Every structure is written in C-alpha cells, then in structure tokens.
Amino acid sequence: MPGLVDPPLSQVWPVRWLGQCLTLAEMELRKLRHDPTELLTRAIQPALWLLVFGEVFTRIHAIPTGDLRYLDFLAPGVLAQSVLFIAIFYGIAVIWERDLGLVHKLLVSPASRAALVLGKALSAGVRALPRRALFICWPGCWV
Amino acid sequence: MTILETSGLTRRFGYLTAVDSLNLIVAEGEVFGLLGPNGAGKTTVIKMLTTLLPPTAGTATVAGFDIRRRPAQVRASIGYVPQLISVDGALTGYENLLFFAKLYGVPGTLRRNRIEEALKFAGLPEAADRQVRNYSGGMVRRLELAMAMLHRPRVLFLDEPTVGLDPLARQAVWQQVRLLAREYGMTIVLTTHFMDEADALCDRVAILNLGRVAAGGSPDELKRSLHQADATLDQVFAHYAGQPLEVEQEGNYRDISQTRRNHARLG
Numbered sequence: 363m364p365g366l367v368d369p370p371l372s373q374v375w376p377v378r379w380l381g382q383c384l385t386l387a388e389m390e391l392r393k394l395r396h397d398p399t400e401l402l403t404r405a406i407q408p409a410l411w412l413l414v415f416g417e418v419f420t421r422i423h424a425i426p427t428g429d430l431r432y433l434d435f436l437a438p439g440v441l442a443q444s445v446l447f448i449a450i451f452y453g454i455a456v457i458w459e460r461d462l463g464l465v466h467k468l469l470v471s472p473a474s475r476a477a478l479v480l481g482k483a484l485s486a487g488v489r490a491l492p493r494r495a496l497f498i499c500w501p502g503c504w505v
Numbered sequence: 506m507t508i509l510e511t512s513g514l515t516r517r518f519g520y521l522t523a524v525d526s527l528n529l530i531v532a533e534g535e536v537f538g539l540l541g542p543n544g545a546g547k548t549t550v551i552k553m554l555t556t557l558l559p560p561t562a563g564t565a566t567v568a569g570f571d572i573r574r575r576p577a578q579v580r581a582s583i584g585y586v587p588q589l590i591s592v593d594g595a596l597t598g599y600e601n602l603l604f605f606a607k608l609y610g611v612p613g614t615l616r617r618n619r620i621e622e623a624l625k626f627a628g629l630p631e632a633a634d635r636q637v638r639n640y641s642g643g644m645v646r647r648l649e650l651a652m653a654m655l656h657r658p659r660v661l662f663l664d665e666p667t668v669g670l671d672p673l674a675r676q677a678v679w680q681q682v683r684l685l686a687r688e689y690g691m692t693i694v695l696t697t698h699f700m701d702e703a704d705a706l707c708d709r710v711a712i713l714n715l716g717r718v719a720a721g722g723s724p725d726e727l728k729r730s731l732h733q734a735d736a737t738l739d740q741v742f743a744h745y746a747g748q749p750l751e752v753e754q755e756g757n758y759r760d761i762s763q764t765r766r767n768h769a770r771l772g
Binding site: 378381382385388389392393396397461462463464466467468469470471472473 | 580
C-alpha cells in the first residue's frame, strides 16, 4: 500500500540537524546557479568603494593615515559595511518569505528551529562569497 | 479510528476570540472541510493544529500526538499547504521537491522515486526543470500539493487550496485531493469558503461562524436538515451562520492585502 508512513527518522540528531542546515544552503547555491548575474551585481558596491575612494585617495594622500596606505586603512571598513548590508538584506528577505507562505511551510516541517536559522545564515554566507573573494583578490591590497 | 481530535480549543487575540472552545473529531481517511466566511477562524484553527500558533486554552491531538506537548512529532506526521504561496520561485519544480524531500528526511534511496512520482502526480514532468516563477497559478498549486505528499503524511492540511484559481485549475486540484485521499489513504483537513468545493470533496464538514461550530455533518445531512427540497450548501450556510456568505466579516486589512497579493501572483 503506497499510503504507508515513512519509518521514524533513522539518523542521529546531529547528522540530521547538519543535513537540514546544508539543505538550505544548497538551495541557495542552486538559485545562484540559475541567476549568476547576482555574483556581479552584489560585488559592484564594495568594488566601487575600493576603486573610487580607495585608489584615488591612496594616490592623492588627501587623508593622513600615518604609515598605512589609505587603501589598507579603508578595506576593513568596507568589509564591515559589506557584512552589515548582507546581514540586513537577507534578514529582510526572510521577512518577505514570511509574507509568502514559505516560512510557514518550513516551520511546519520537522526541521529544527535552530537548523532553520543557521541554515538561513549559512545561505546568506554563501551569497556573500563573491564579495569575500573580491576583497581577497583586490590587487591593490597586496602591495 | 480517530486521527484528529480537538477539545475546547480556544485562541484569543487580545479582546477578540478567534476560535471559541472548538470540539472536533476527524476519523482516519476522511476528507474533512472547515467552512466559513473570512474571519470565521478557519485559518487560526489550521495554524493551531499545525503547531504554528499555540492555543490560548484547550488542546488537540493530531495523529496521536498532543499539539502542545509533542509538537515535533506532530510536525513529522503532517503535511501543510498554506494559503499563501509556499514554493520558491527562484528554484525549479524539481528543486523545490528535492528541497522538501531532504528537509523531511525522506531517505536517499527513496528520494528519486518519490520525486518522480510527485512530478507525475502534479502533471509536471515536462516543466520539472523550469523555474517556478514561470509557472501558472494552477501549476504552482499542483506542485505545492505534490510537495506535501513527498513524505507521506498521515494528515494533510490544506488552507483554501483553490483560492484564486480558474475553474479548470480548480478541477485539477480537486482531482489531486481525491487521489491523495483514495490512493494514499491520507486524512485531509481543508478550509474553504466555496460551498461547491465542500460539496464535491468533503465527507464531512463543520461550518464555522465567529469561532464556533454552527453546524456539522456530511454535506447531504446538512442539506436534508433544512427540510427543503434541493437545498444547496450555500443555503445551509446562510441558515446556520445566520447570514448569507461574506457580508460583514471581511477579515482585516492584512488578510485582504495578502489574499489579493496571492491572487495577483497566482493569476
């Protein structure tokens, strides 16, 4: 009979828990694959900061930063700003999902609450990866 | 066998009593309809039974588990299709199914078969690799129902399953609901304010008005109780609710804006 209920979840809870977190992150990666332009658009803002302000102010020495180059002085700030923006943006995205029914459906699933929150955070982290890559690879930062 | 039972289930929002000591019994394998106008408390009942909202007083058991004391077990044995859209538009139909199969812990060996079966059930095998944001309203609903059957829940809750659908898409959804009840032996609890829907699908209905059960029984029983030849469920509703359908209780602003937005998306 096809109506039989699945046996109780067999995995031990930490495995199951981690699996749930990773599932949420995996879906985020799949979304990114469908729409890779986001990789570019999300990287524009910090790139502008580093490019326009960073490079220019480094060259004209308009702001005294001691022995430190202006770009090195600026980078942590832009990094912090990036983190803040991404956190706000994905926080708001969860609220939008709540206005749809998706969050309700997640809450009715047997996934643990903590796994859902961590999974969402992990997803935002996945989305922020290209920005991080940009910072690490920014040529000016290496000199 | 009883699979769902509420005893004195009550929910208050401030001074407003949305659900007022509700006593319901649903037998296993039944299609049970909660009827009523907007604001009658249907959605609040569903939210309490799916553990989204704690009751103010009273309790209920779903699939043998108390919703207050064992919410995790309740969640593992039910499926839920909310009124609002609950699929991710940025993912494909297949990925949406995969997502929930994984989240519900459907074992890896079963997953592939289950997803294929669900796609067939929804009539979407060809559209499986298209992003859901390009689906029509009917396709979205069919996908949502298919997602709810992936983990073989014992009780399936459908909150206004056909709201905003055209007649053809409604028929397709009805067909799916009947199939779930008959072929998969699921108990289905659905809310609706369409009387023809209740007539076509439900074995038993309860008419809610202002958070209380105004009348209950099979659609035929209710029609007969009016002592009037060829009474429709609409007339039954008007009789028990004391007013014709959807006159005064239009729901609040938030409900309306959500419903309209939903209509816009599905349309």
